[in-house]
Amino acid sequence: MKELEVRSDSHRQMVNITAQVRSAVEEMGAQDGEVRVYVPHTTAAVVINESADPDVVRDLLAAYEAMIPKISFRHAEGNSDAHLLSTLLGSSVAVPVLGGRMRLGTWQGIFFVELDGPRTRRVLVSVLG
Amino acid sequence: MKELEVRSDSHRQMVNITAQVRSAVEEMGAQDGEVRVYVPHTTAAVVINESADPDVVRDLLAAYEAMIPKISFRHAEGNSDAHLLSTLLGSSVAVPVLGGRMRLGTWQGIFFVELDGPRTRRVLVSVLG
Amino acid sequence: MKELEVRSDSHRQMVNITAQVRSAVEEMGAQDGEVRVYVPHTTAAVVINESADPDVVRDLLAAYEAMIPKISFRHAEGNSDAHLLSTLLGSSVAVPVLGGRMRLGTWQGIFFVELDGPRTRRVLVSVLG
Numbered sequence: 001m002k003e004l005e006v007r008s009d010s011h012r013q014m015v016n017i018t019a020q021v022r023s024a025v026e027e028m029g030a031q032d033g034e035v036r037v038y039v040p041h042t043t044a045a046v047v048i049n050e051s052a053d054p055d056v057v058r059d060l061l062a063a064y065e066a067m068i069p070k071i072s073f074r075h076a077e078g079n080s081d082a083h084l085l086s087t088l089l090g091s092s093v094a095v096p097v098l099g100g101r102m103r104l105g106t107w108q109g110i111f112f113v114e115l116d117g118p119r120t121r122r123v124l125v126s127v128l129g
Numbered sequence: 130m131k132e133l134e135v136r137s138d139s140h141r142q143m144v145n146i147t148a149q150v151r152s153a154v155e156e157m158g159a160q161d162g163e164v165r166v167y168v169p170h171t172t173a174a175v176v177i178n179e180s181a182d183p184d185v186v187r188d189l190l191a192a193y194e195a196m197i198p199k200i201s202f203r204h205a206e207g208n209s210d211a212h213l214l215s216t217l218l219g220s221s222v223a224v225p226v227l228g229g230r231m232r233l234g235t236w237q238g239i240f241f242v243e244l245d246g247p248r249t250r251r252v253l254v255s256v257l258g
Numbered sequence: 259m260k261e262l263e264v265r266s267d268s269h270r271q272m273v274n275i276t277a278q279v280r281s282a283v284e285e286m287g288a289q290d291g292e293v294r295v296y297v298p299h300t301t302a303a304v305v306i307n308e309s310a311d312p313d314v315v316r317d318l319l320a321a322y323e324a325m326i327p328k329i330s331f332r333h334a335e336g337n338s339d340a341h342l343l344s345t346l347l348g349s350s351v352a353v354p355v356l357g358g359r360m361r362l363g364t365w366q367g368i369f370f371v372e373l374d375g376p377r378t379r380r381v382l383v384s385v386l387g
Contacts, residue, residue: 001161001227032259033386034294036163038225040234042179047345050300059331059338060345066327069195073188080188087176087189088217088346091237092224095350096296096384098259103382105298108349124232126225128162128258129386130290130356165292167354169363171308198324202317209317216305216318217346220366221353253361255354257291257387 002028004123008114012065014047014057017123018109021095022102024125030097033129038092040124043082043116045089051109064089082115089113097127130255131157137246141194143176143186146252147238150224151231153254159226162258167221169253172211172245174218180238193218211244218242226256260286262381266372270323272305272315275381276367279353280360282383288355291387296350298382301340301374303347309367322347340373347371355385 002024006015017037025035039046050056064085073080093110096103104110112123131153135144146166154164168175179185193214202209222239225232233239241252260282264273275295283293297304308314322343331338351368354361362368370381 001225001232034384036223036225038223038232040232040237042177042185042234042236048300048349049341049345053333053335055331055333056300056338056341059333060342062329063327063331063338063342066329067196067325069192071191071195073191074184075182075188076184077182080185080192083178083185084189084192087178090219090348091177091222093349094223094294094296094352096259096294096382098384103259103296103298105300105380107300108298122234124225126163126227130354130361165352165354167352167361169361169366171306171314171363171365196325198321200320200324202320203313204311204317205313206311209314209321212307212314213318213321216307219348220306220351223352251363253354255292255356 001126006112006121006123008117008119011117012061013114014111016051016109017112021110021125028127030127031100032098034094034096036094036126038124041121043079043086044121045086045113046093047089047111048093048108050107052107079116085115133252135241135250135252137243137248140246141190142243143240145180145238146241150239150254157256159256160229161227163223163225165223165255167253170250172208172215173250174215174242175222176218176240177222177237179236181236208245214244259384264370264379264381266375266377269375270319271372272369274309274367275370279368279383286385288385289358290356292352292354294352294384296382299379301337301344302379303344303371304351305347305369306351306366308365310365337374343373
């Protein structure tokens, strides 16, 4: 298992961590199986989506914001919106590995999603199979 | 594989099953790999999020409710809202296991999400690696 | 690893791929572990939900549509709504396999979710454990 450090510099942010995950897979010498990318935080998430056009990431962040319902939250820390998005987007993703190579689609990248930053976060990368 | 029984006592409810999953991991003697928690139901889900402040769970349930669009559903059983939330939250989670211990983050717990209760439900726990 | 081809014939569509995934699991001779179904596309997803009543799928697609926020998207291809739903629904699912058999619940099926069709798509199926 490898631990990555990810720094966010705004409140909501999608950080492309594909290269770091790929390096971790190579260092661990995985051949066939899958790689798991796990976020041990409750106000962050990880998703797989388009990494080519940065406008996609901007649109995603704007849409997540707009989907948060306008209700009163009770949690005293005031970041229930971040907990909500974390559960909807998910705390981990897995990608198949074949012949030592992650089988991401042509346009896919792996993004750490900061929902209550800026902060320094940890991401766990492990291989199975 | 271990099968857990989870009882809900209201229509929507998040039941913290972290301790039961941890016990199952220990009984199965997993060392390094991951544990999968799988919900074999179509009107329930499983998520990982904060288990410290119970207000987070209340806020999450209120937000899920508020996000259900006000459209006419056709499904005769009248629980399409539960099917919808089930697909958005997801039917399984995985957590890395290292040295026999689940690597949940400090504030993370595993919650069975009842979306059409009260009912008695099953949860499958298996280890890989 | 097996690669399935899935054809969609409308803009949004849920295609039941349970039988194809089951055949792939049998061909690969998996005994105990899990099967991963991975979508290498950024405007499609995969979910597990009810396969008995086709009205559930109609309700799900109508609800996803209604949940897309009415904001201006910047991405020039005009399909940011599809990227959004892809990240909310997820790019992969896993199902436990025991004694060579996928442990789907009684009412569960595996659905490829086309969000920007019609297109011909690929789905990767692999077994672990």
